[in-house]
Amino acid sequence: MSDRYIDFANSSLGHRLVAAIGLPSPVRLERWQAGRLRPVEGALLIGGGLLAAKVLAFANKLTDAIYSYGPEPLVAPAWIPGHGPKLKAVVFDASQLQHTDQLKQLREFFQPLLKNLDHSAHLVILGRAPESLADPFAASAQRALEGFGRSLAKELRNGGTLQLLYVGDGAEDQLEGALRFFLSPKSAYVSGQVIRLGACATHVQDWTRPLAGRKALVTGAARGIGASIAETLARDGAEILLLDVPQAKADLDALAARLGGRSIALDICAEDAATQLVEQLPDGIDIVVHNAGITRDKTLANMTPEYWDAVLAVNLNAPQVLTKTLLDSGTLHDNGRVVLLASISGIAGNRGQTNYAASKAGLIGLAQAWAPLLGERGISINAVAPGFIETQMTAHIPFALREAGRRMSSLGQGGLPQDVAEAVAWLSQPGSGAVSGQALRVCGQSLLGA
Ligand SMILES: NC(=O)c1ccc[n+]([C@@H]2O[C@H](COP(=O)([O-])OP(=O)(O)OC[C@H]3O[C@@H](n4cnc5c(N)ncnc54)[C@H](O)[C@@H]3O)[C@@H](O)[C@H]2O)c1
Known part of the structure; x- marks a missing residue:
C-alpha cells in the first residue's frame, strides 16, 4: 500500500504547507538499487580512535571520497566544516573514551557535521561493550554512547540514520561487512540500534555475491x-x-x-x-x-x-x-x-x-x-x-x-x-x-x- 502522505509532503505545495503547520515531513528514503556496487555514493568521514584506522584500511572499497576530521587527523584529506563536501556517511570511533570528561569529544566531533549531512546520510559510532570493561568509569563512558547515539538518531533530518556498534576483541575484521550494511541504503529504515560484534572465523569472499555457494x-x-x-x-x-x-x-x-x-x-x-x-x-x-x-x-x-x-x-x-x-x-x-x-x-x-x-x-x-x-x-x-x-x-x-x-x-x-x-x-x-x-x-x- 502506498503512503500518500509522503507523496503530499514531498510535493512543492505540500512541503510548504506541512512546514507551515508543523506536521511531520517524512522524506523519501534512498534505497539500494539493483546494479549498484559501492555502499557509499558520496563523502565518507572517519574520525576518532584506533578503530578508525582499521576502517580507513578498507574505506576505499566503500567509496572514493574519504575524509578525516578531528584533533588527530588520519591519513586522509581533512574535512573542513563549511568547506568540505556534504557527508553521505560518517564513522566515529569512540572506543577510547574512558572518562566522563572525554565524552565531550562526541559533541566536538558531531556538532560541526550536522548541518553538512547529505540526504539519507548514515552515521555509525564504534565503541567497546560496557560489560567487557573492568573499569566501572570506562564502562559507564561506553554505556553513555548508547544514550547519546539514540538521541542524536532522533535529531537527524532528511532520512539520516545512526547506529552504535560495540566491537568486541577479535571482531575488527568483521567491521567491513557491518559497515557495508549500516553505511549504505541497505539499512535505510534501521536507526538508533545498538549491535554487538564478536569474533567470527568465516568471511565473505565476494562482496558482489556475498551469499554465493550458500x-x-x-x-x-x-x-x-x-x-x-x-x-x-x-x-x-x-x-x-x-x-x-x-x-x-x-x-x-x-x-x-x-x-x-x-x-x-x-x-x-x-x-x-x-x-x-x-x-x-x-x-x-x-x-x-x-x-x-x-x-x-x-x-x-x-x-x-x-x-x-x-x-x-x-x-x-x-x-x-x-x-x-x-x-x-x-x-x-x-x-x-x-x-x-x-x-x-x-x-x-x-x-x-x-x-x-x-x-x-x-x-x-x-x-x-x-x-x-x-x-x-x-x-x-x-x-x-x-x-x-x-x-x-x-x-x-x-x-x-x-x-x-x-x-x-x-x-x-x-x-x-x-x-x-x-x-x-x-x-x-x-x-x-x-x-x-x-x-x-x-x-x-x-x-x-x-
Ligand atoms: N508487515 C509488518 O508490518 C510486520 C511487522 C512486524 C513483523 N512482521 C512479521 O514479518 C513476517 C512476514 O510478515 P508479512 O507482513 O509479510 O505477512 P504476510 O501475511 O503478508 O505473509 C506471511 C506468509 O506466511 C505464510 N504462512 C502463514 N502460515 C503459514 C504456515 N502455517 N506454514 C507456512 N507458511 C505460512 C502465509 O501464507 C504468507 O505467505 C511475519 O512473521 C510477521 O509477523 C511483519
Whole structure:
C-alpha cells in the first residue's frame, strides 16, 4: 500500500504547507538499487580512535571520497566544516573514551557535521561493550554512547540514520561487512540500534555475491516480506528454497521459477512438517529464515483458544521444532545462519496482540538462549524485529492506527519489505556470525518500546 502522505509532503505545495503547520515531513528514503556496487555514493568521514584506522584500511572499497576530521587527523584529506563536501556517511570511533570528561569529544566531533549531512546520510559510532570493561568509569563512558547515539538518531533530518556498534576483541575484521550494511541504503529504515560484534572465523569472499555457494530456506515466501527476503538472498547469490502453505502454491511456484529456486508447499504446523522438511533437504542447508507468521488480534478478554493457539503454533512453536530438527539431523550445516522474524510488538507490547506479542518476544528469547550453544558450531541465530512495514498484513489495520504506526518513528514513515529483507540478508552472510543472540529492529526508530 502506498503512503500518500509522503507523496503530499514531498510535493512543492505540500512541503510548504506541512512546514507551515508543523506536521511531520517524512522524506523519501534512498534505497539500494539493483546494479549498484559501492555502499557509499558520496563523502565518507572517519574520525576518532584506533578503530578508525582499521576502517580507513578498507574505506576505499566503500567509496572514493574519504575524509578525516578531528584533533588527530588520519591519513586522509581533512574535512573542513563549511568547506568540505556534504557527508553521505560518517564513522566515529569512540572506543577510547574512558572518562566522563572525554565524552565531550562526541559533541566536538558531531556538532560541526550536522548541518553538512547529505540526504539519507548514515552515521555509525564504534565503541567497546560496557560489560567487557573492568573499569566501572570506562564502562559507564561506553554505556553513555548508547544514550547519546539514540538521541542524536532522533535529531537527524532528511532520512539520516545512526547506529552504535560495540566491537568486541577479535571482531575488527568483521567491521567491513557491518559497515557495508549500516553505511549504505541497505539499512535505510534501521536507526538508533545498538549491535554487538564478536569474533567470527568465516568471511565473505565476494562482496558482489556475498551469499554465493550458500543454500537458504525462507518460510512464508509466497508474498510480502518473505517474498522480498527470497529475492534479496537470491540477488546476493544464494540458492533459494521457498516454503509456504499449499494454498499459496501458485504464487510460490511463480516466484521460485523467477528466482531459479525450488518451492516447498508445506504447512509448517503439520504434524510431520519437520520430517518432511528434512527429507526435502538431502544436501543440507546453510541459512534458515523463519518468516512465516500470522496475526489473530483480539483483546485478551475476547481472545478465543483457537486464536491463541494458531498464533503460538505458527509464530513460535514451528520455528522452534523445525530448527531443532534441522540441527539434530545435521541438516543445518556448521557456520549456518538462523534468522527469526520477530516484531516490535514483541518488544513494546501492543493492545489486542497478547498472543502475537508473546510469540514474537518468545522468538527474541529463543535467539538469546540458543546463541551461545549454537556458537560452538559457528552457527548464529538472531531476531529481526520489523516495525510498521507496508504489506498486506498492515494494509488491513484501520486507517487511524495505520497512520499512527507510520508516523510514530524518527523517520516518520512505514518501511518496505525490502528494508527487512536487507537486514536478513546481512545477518545471513558468512561474516555475520559476528552477531548472534541479538534482536535487530527495522523500524525507523519507532517510538514504541524504544
Ligand atoms: N508487515 C509488518 O508490518 C510486520 C511487522 C512486524 C513483523 N512482521 C512479521 O514479518 C513476517 C512476514 O510478515 P508479512 O507482513 O509479510 O505477512 P504476510 O501475511 O503478508 O505473509 C506471511 C506468509 O506466511 C505464510 N504462512 C502463514 N502460515 C503459514 C504456515 N502455517 N506454514 C507456512 N507458511 C505460512 C502465509 O501464507 C504468507 O505467505 C511475519 O512473521 C510477521 O509477523 C511483519
